[in-house]
Amino acid sequence: MFVPAEDAHAARAWEKPVSLSAIDPRGTPDFSGDKDDAAKELEKERERIAKLQELLYAQNTHAVLVVLQGMDTSGKDGVIRHVFSGVNPQGCHVTSFKKPSEAEADRDYLWRIHAAVPGKGTIGVFNRAHYEDVLVVRVHGLVPAARWQARYAQIVEFERYLTLNHVTVIKCMLHISKDEQLQRLQDRLEDPSKRWKFNPGDIAERARWSEYQAAYGDAINLCSTPSAPWHVIPADRKWYARLAVARLVRRTLEAIDPKPPAINFDPKAIELV
């Protein structure tokens, strides 16, 4: 199902190429308030999402898939907690894609992705997704270049197929600056309550920052289509990124405009004893 993205912060890569370096990670497009205003608006968005999701569940004909990508510390987990806490967990499934298991690596890269596609009436959230197969896989050369180069077109086809089969796809890249990542990694190291979140392996990834930015740029430009567009969300201000994703989800649900199904019986003919 095609849902037009009307947000100013949606980099319209399907209209003209997006340059990540030209998008300010500290920007707050389409929002003029401060952190507190954003928290209040987020609370309202959450309530609206929860109500719309109930109708989506009742209707049981459409699914929404939110794909979250972004560098380490870009705030993917926080977006999930802040945007989707409050949604009935019966109708919301989060899947975190980590390093493929042996069984997963034995299959094509979309196999485990396809298996996790949300069912009708539900919202699925992917914490990282098949884009890792043109991000980390490309940056580390885990497969020959010809293999990952062929994937962009395959991903476009796969998402087009989902879109034609009741799944509305929302793709968000949480766009942070290298300086902000440094700050967040330092916070994790210094705050004992956050230290467990620190992964020493993130340092090696950080060293390849510009290669990742190039890979993200290609993923966004080569896989953004009107029916499954990429949204580049400035994410140096966490409160803004959360609100921006919430707005996208709410607008998508409004566009689907879910309604309870018609009943297939005559209420007057039912006798209860």
Place this chain on the structure above:
Amino acid sequence: MFVPAEDAHAARAWEKPVSLSAIDPRGTPDFSGDKDDAAKELEKERERIAKLQELLYAQNTHAVLVVLQGMDTSGKDGVIRHVFSGVNPQGCHVTSFKKPSEAEADRDYLWRIHAAVPGKGTIGVFNRAHYEDVLVVRVHGLVPAARWQARYAQIVEFERYLTLNHVTVIKCMLHISKDEQLQRLQDRLEDPSKRWKFNPGDIAERARWSEYQAAYGDAINLCSTPSAPWHVIPADRKWYARLAVARLVRRTLEAIDPKPPAINFDPKAIELV
């Protein structure tokens, strides 16, 4: 992991047999307030559950499995919405077990249940579960009596195995009266916004009320163990049932007492650039 159930409303079937007919569905054991008090306390419980669940997720060594059973309209969906909305959906997975698919029916009855067991660090909620295989299956004689009779011991073994393997099992039977069910079915029929929830098939099940009560009684008495006890939750008052389940979940998480994992690196040796 063994978590002692200290609630008065937990029918201690592992100590002495429980008689469902002796438990008042309108009761509010262990709670003296009214509906508004319960809503306020539920809000507090939810916040505590959300915090504990974050620690459970960070610790990543234990899982909690909440099994919800109860007659149609007993409030299973409402419990899920009211108790678990607010929990980070990244750490909470709800599985609704409906009529088995052909592929599921081709396997043993615990196959699909086992596949849905929550991973470490997460809370799993089963909206109906393997108990249907000694409830609807028994009442409708879907398999020979010897088959379902053998299942009680198998279920005890299966849950014992889970308990020995990092999964704490909380089993709640939402106990409503036949009169209350009539009222709720009538509400669904009369309120156009609820009518889609009405399933004409529920009427035939209602006609077998006493057979179901007998089957529930056996399931509770034969499958209640100290490590995986059944809790019979009076559920004619929805606000009470929600609070009682929330308390059980919160107390279970407190007993697990999750803590962030120790770090396996020296923060001072890390140099960030």
